[in-house]
Amino acid sequence: MSETSTARRVRKTPDQRRAELAAAARGIALEQGLDAVTLRAVASRAGVAPGLVAHYVDGMEALVADAFGDLVSAELAEVAALISAVDDPAARIGVLLETLLDGSRTDITLVWVQAWGLGARAETVAARVRAEMDDWQRVLAAEVERGMDAGVFAVGDADAIAWHLLAIIDGLNAHSLVRWDGQPDRRGLVQRAVAGLLGVTPERLRGR
Amino acid sequence: MSETSTARRVRKTPDQRRAELAAAARGIALEQGLDAVTLRAVASRAGVAPGLVAHYVDGMEALVADAFGDLVSAELAEVAALISAVDDPAARIGVLLETLLDGSRTDITLVWVQAWGLGARAETVAARVRAEMDDWQRVLAAEVERGMDAGVFAVGDADAIAWHLLAIIDGLNAHSLVRWDGQPDRRGLVQRAVAGLLGVTPERLRGR
DNA sequence: TACCGTATTGATCAAGTGATCAACAAGTGG
DNA sequence: CCACTTGTTGATCACTTGATCAATACGGTA
Numbered sequence: 001m002s003e004t005s006t007a008r009r010v011r012k013t014p015d016q017r018r019a020e021l022a023a024a025a026r027g028i029a030l031e032q033g034l035d036a037v038t039l040r041a042v043a044s045r046a047g048v049a050p051g052l053v054a055h056y057v058d059g060m061e062a063l064v065a066d067a068f069g070d071l072v073s074a075e076l077a078e079v080a081a082l083i084s085a086v087d088d089p090a091a092r093i094g095v096l097l098e099t100l101l102d103g104s105r106t107d108i109t110l111v112w113v114q115a116w117g118l119g120a121r122a123e124t125v126a127a128r129v130r131a132e133m134d135d136w137q138r139v140l141a142a143e144v145e146r147g148m149d150a151g152v153f154a155v156g157d158a159d160a161i162a163w164h165l166l167a168i169i170d171g172l173n174a175h176s177l178v179r180w181d182g183q184p185d186r187r188g189l190v191q192r193a194v195a196g197l198l199g200v201t202p203e204r205l206r207g208r
Numbered sequence: 209m210s211e212t213s214t215a216r217r218v219r220k221t222p223d224q225r226r227a228e229l230a231a232a233a234r235g236i237a238l239e240q241g242l243d244a245v246t247l248r249a250v251a252s253r254a255g256v257a258p259g260l261v262a263h264y265v266d267g268m269e270a271l272v273a274d275a276f277g278d279l280v281s282a283e284l285a286e287v288a289a290l291i292s293a294v295d296d297p298a299a300r301i302g303v304l305l306e307t308l309l310d311g312s313r314t315d316i317t318l319v320w321v322q323a324w325g326l327g328a329r330a331e332t333v334a335a336r337v338r339a340e341m342d343d344w345q346r347v348l349a350a351e352v353e354r355g356m357d358a359g360v361f362a363v364g365d366a367d368a369i370a371w372h373l374l375a376i377i378d379g380l381n382a383h384s385l386v387r388w389d390g391q392p393d394r395r396g397l398v399q400r401a402v403a404g405l406l407g408v409t410p411e412r413l414r415g416r
Numbered sequence: 417t418a419c420c421g422t423a424t425t426g427a428t429c430a431a432g433t434g435a436t437c438a439a440c441a442a443g444t445g446g
Numbered sequence: 447c448c449a450c451t452t453g454t455t456g457a458t459c460a461c462t463t464g465a466t467c468a469a470t471a472c473g474g475t476a
């Protein structure tokens with residue numbers, strides 16, 4: 001179970017080791033939050049001496065920022081892939097909402113929330129958070145435009161609407177960090193709010 | 209400027225001292241965030257020895273939870289007072305939205321965001337956050353019901369709608385923590401989303 | 417096989433955390 | 447005016463954090 005006291009040291013490629021450390025950081029972030037991504041915690045999880053982490057990483061703040069960025073961009077790719085299977089613009093957004101609000105993502109939600117908190121003070125993190133938010137917004141804006149071009153959504157400022165979609169999603173998820181119960185009928189109401197934003201009937205979001 | 213080395217010690221009522229320490233904690237939370245509410249930071253701000261803070265407080269976690277709760281319930285009282293001057297149900301919610309989203313409250317927004325993050329792991333904090341969220345939700349739900357009773361809003365689940373209003377507000381504010389610019393036309397779009405939720409025209413929220 | 421560049425170790429430092437407690441003194445009651 | 451209760455101090459403990467660096471030893475190379 002536990003490794004023997006005399007841990008035989010293994011030499012690896014700097015790139016490979018860097019990847020391992022990044023993976024350890026991501027794992028800790030998901031399981032215990034960004035504030036648990038500590039030099040020693042990462043070292044321990046990677047089965048490596050504390051000094052090695054410091055050796056490869058350019059300060060813990062950078063490692064945390066990277067862990068956040070990697071996790072969040074992976075989430076975006078995942079959702080984008082899910083959507084791509086659907087054709088109707090409204091239904092695509094419906095699927096997106098259902099996926100992001102199904103309550104099975106408190107781990108990455110915690111990462112988002114903590115990143116906002118950190119970003120309010122640490123500019124390095126803030127820049128990264130801003131970049132990832134921009135990516136999300138771009139994807140959402142593209143979806144909104146798709147609907148507008150197809151004549152399904154009311155024509156308007158797709159960029160601004162995308163920001164609002166993101167805010168609604170993030171707000172609901174942030175709440176769920178502390179209060180899993182409470183929000184009755186999440187699905188239906190989100191659809192109503194978003195439908196109002198897009199100028200469609202809520203039914204359209206449910207996939208016709 | 210700085211107090212002389214020999215700080216003459218002053219005796220105060222336990223209640224008064226407790227109040228001072230709580231005030232110091234609130235001040236630090238607003239200016240530097242909840243994670244800066246440290247035993248020594250509070251002591252220093254209150255002009256008191258570190259030991260005294262430990263003496264009066266039942267663990268730092270409790271002090272932080274109280275600071276959060278006090279700040280946030282004061283905010284609620286403030287907003288409630290502001291609203292009470294308006295009569296039209298839709299306009300009341302309009303004022304509420306404008307007030308909470310005018311971008312001048314990043315300090316307390318940071319407190320909220322950090323509280324969610326802390327609450328995800330510390331149950332003491334989570335309970336307090338839940339309680340404060342409940343208070344906010346109650347106030348919002350009362351406003352929604354007021355509109356429904358007056359025949360201004362579409363009849364529906366006032367509780368659920370209130371939760372969503374809160375989520376929209378919190379989501380937008382959380383974003384503004386890291387990205388003050390970017391969100392163009394916040395006002396108008398919030399009104400559209402909320403109008404969709406309430407079943408009124410956006411114009412009604414603007415006060416007729 | 418012996419060498420040697422370098423990946424890796426782990427002890428160590430300085431700073432900061434919450435918490436404890438014996439000693440001190442302010443100010444009230446006798 | 448002197449006691450004595452009790453609010454207050456500040457040194458101290460045990461622990462965690464990020465970071466540094468001399469010493470170690472792995473593993474490809476000659």
